[in-house]
Amino acid sequence: MMKYSKFVPKYALVTVALLAFACSLASAYDPSPLQDFCVAINNPASAVFVNGKFCKDPKLVTANDFFRSGLNIPGNTSNKVGSNVTAVTVEQLPGLNTLGISLARIDFAPYGLNPPHTHPRSTEFLVVIEGTLHVGFVTSNSANGNHLFTKVLNKGDVFVFPIGLVHFQLNVGNTKAVAFAGLSSQNPGVITIANAVFKSNPPINADVLTKAFQVDKNVVNYIQKQL
Structure with missing residues (x-):
């Protein structure tokens, strides 16, 4: 049996793994609201969104609708925070519509930061490909305050950020870092x-x-x- 692994770039393997893992999360959330709000209207002629997108005629669908290249290319981290997120949501890959998954490549300059943020419609899991990251998330308001969970991740480590919670990633090394993220929504926000x-x-x-x-x-x- 032919061994394909040595012919497939490592980033492609990571991407496949992220999508496979995210599929197990997808049924828990999508289809949920895939836009920030949806104002009720009585006139059907004014309704424009179906999961945020119209559906292409199946007879016109091609393999390219499910294909996206370029995640092997580093993002530009020459900005104030020293990071760059290359997202692959339904906006970049139309075939993701209704599938409830998306992904992203995150590049970090030395000591670069992906600032505190949330994904209102998605759980996220992160896989470190290169470098060392200090990551964390904060729980929602409670009687015990907002609890911080943090971990230092090295190459090959995985960490999960629960849906909607504030989280961050910081490169704590003096070399670049790369991570891939899988998200349980086609449009996580x-x-x-x-x-x-x-x-x-x-x-x-x-x-x-x-x-x-x-x-x-x-x-x-x-x-x-x-x-």
């Missing part, structure tokens, strides 16, 4: 906490932010300018 709070359009009233974070208004203005 992402809310980067700093951007959502300090970079909304229009901006959140500064009085709200100063009281929420218990800081001077000058601090709020400074953070907004940085972002």
Whole structure:
């Protein structure tokens, strides 16, 4: 029997493994709301979304609808946080529609950070391909406060971030790091906490932010300018 592993790039093998694992999660959440909101309307002619997408005529479907290349290419990490996420959701791979899975490649410069964020519609699991990452997530509000779970991951390690919880990844090495993520939604969404709070359009009233974070208004203005 022919051994294919030596002919298949390691990134392709990781991608297949991520999708296979994510399939086991998919039935738990999708189909769930795949847009941020859906305003009820009585006129069917104005209804536009079916899982967020129209469906292509099956007679016109080809293999290319289920294909995406390029995850072997490193993302550009020359930015303030030193990371880059290359997402493959239903927007990039139409064949994912209704399948309840997606994935991403995450590249980190030395000491780069994938900032605290949430996926409102998805659980995520992360596989480290290169480097060493400090990762963690924070539980939702409770009587015992918000508990932080953290772990240092090395090549080949896996970590799971529960659906909707704030989480992050930090490269703690002086070399680049690469990880692949599988997500249990075709359109998991992402809310980067700093951007959502300090970079909304229009901006959140500064009085709200100063009281929420218990800081001077000058601090709020400074953070907004940085972002």
